[in-house]
Amino acid sequence: MSSLRPSFRLVYIFLYNLFQFCGHTWILANNIARFLTFGKDALADTFYSVGFVMSLCQLLSILELFHIADGIERARLFSRFFQVVEKNLLLITVIMLEEIQSKPVVCVQLFLWNIMDLLRYPHELLCLMEKPSITMLWTRYTLWIPVYILSAATEGVTIYQALPYVEPKVPESSSSNSTGSSQLHLSFALMFYLPVLALGASVTVWLLLKERKHHLNRWNKQTKKKK
Template structure:
C-alpha cells in the first residue's frame, strides 16, 4: 500500500502536464497528506494492526475507485452521467468519513509517538500531530466546500447539455 500511495505522486505530474484536468495545489496537498500519514503514523508497528488503518485504506481505495474511472472516461472523451454523479455525489460523504478516520488514526498514534520524540527537541511530535489535526480539519472543511461547488458546476453543466439535445 505504501508503494502505491507513493506512486500517487504521479497524479501531480499528470495535472502539471495537462493529462488530467484538475487543480494542482489541492491535489498536491491531498497526495502529500496521504503520504505523511503513511510515513508518520501507519509505519508504526503498534498502529498497523488497528482497525482504523484498515478502514483508512478501504476508504482511500473506494475514493480512488470513484475518481479514476470517471477521469479515464473524461480523458477518452466518453463521460458517463452515472460515473459523473457517483464521482461528485458519493465522493463527498466518503471523503468526510476518510478525513474523520484519518483524524482518529493520528489521535490513536499519539501515545506511541511520545516515547520516540527526542528529549532535546523543543517541539514534541505529539504537539505537531495536534497541529496537523487542526490543519486537517480546516483543510477538509475547505475541500468539502470546494467539492460541493464542483458538484453543482459539473452536474448543472451536464444536465443543461443533456436538455439542449
C-alpha cells in the same frame, strides 16, 4: 514530433489511471477476501498484507499534481494537493509507528481510501475513452464527498491513537536524549497536524462541492445542446 505529443500524453495518463484503478482494485479485493476467510483476525495484519501496494499507489499519486499543473488533468490544484499530502503524511506516520499498524482504524482507513479511488479512476478512464457516463459522473462527484469526510475523520482518529506511541519518555542516559527529542518533535507535529487536517478538509469539501456543481451543470448544458 509535435503531432505525436498529444497522443503520447493521452496514452500516459490512460496507463496511469489504469494502474491506479488496478492497484486499488487488488487492495480492496485482497482485504475483502482476507476478511471473509479470517474474519476479524484479518484486521490485525491488513497493513502488512497491502501496505506496500498502497504506499506505491499513494506515492505515485504525487504525479497528479504535475498532471493538473501541466493541464493533462482538469481539477482544482489545492484540493488535490491537500488530499495527496494528507494521505502520504499519514502513511509515513503508520510506517514509522509499527504499534498502530495492527489497529482496526488503519484497516478502516485503507478501505475508505480504496473506495474513494475506485469512485474516481473509473470515471477518469471513461472520460479518456470519450465514453462519459452520467451515472459515473454523479457517483464520482456526489458519493465521493461523504466518503472523503469519513476518511478525513478516520485520519484524525488514527493520528489521535498514534499520539501515545510518540510521547517522549524520560531518558535514562545521555545517549537516549536524541531519541526523546525526536519523539517530542513528532508528538508536537502530530498534535499540530490535527487542527490543520480539520481546516484543510473543510476547505477541500467546499471546493469539491463547487467542482461537483460545475461538472453537473456542464453535463446538463451539453445534454441540452445535443437535443
